[in-house]
Amino acid sequence: MLFMRCIQDTIARLSVLEWPGAAPDHAFDLLESVLSRRLHIAAGNRRSCCGAAVDLVAADPADPTLPGHVRTALRTLTPGRAVGSTGFPELASGWIAMPGVDIRIGTHADLGGPVIAITFDDAVALLSATGAEHLIVRTTAVVAGTPDSPPGWDVVRTDVTTVPLARESDCHHGGCAA
DSSP: OHHHHHHHHHHSSEEEEEEEEOHHHHHHTSSSSSEEEEEEEEOOOTTSSSOOEEEEEEOOOTTSSSOHHHHHHHHOOBBEEEEEEEEEGGTTTEEETTTTTTEEEEEEEEEEESSSEOOHHHHHHHSSTTTGEEEEEEEEEEESSSOOOTTTTTEEEEEEOOOSOOOOOSOOOOTTOO
């Protein structure tokens, strides 16, 4: 029983760090105990507080830091098939498209905020497509414990037990240009 308690204590204290842009592999070497990597992609106004009205998030369905109901919903993720937030009923059976990239929004689920979940393969395709220079990209890493902020990373959330796909700041604030 003591062994299980130690594992639970480690997982119960999570922190979220953010890297502006797509973080290179060596950036993750600066972090200890990385439990999750996510890539947020949005099209929008760089002057807005949130970058866009809808955030595409590349995530692993087996990510242990996601709430259980989100992990279950993400089991349907496959390249070319996304999961939309229930907050966007107008996107039911819709598409995300860029030249050479078509991603169908196949199902909807409570994803914890205004996001659309995609695969990492789809994220790479979007970032390689014509027009990708207009996308706003940020990388998040979820780590065990409460780290200091290593070079290039910003600590954006600490002492949480799960980390939803949407960030708390994925909404408009006063003065937002969106």
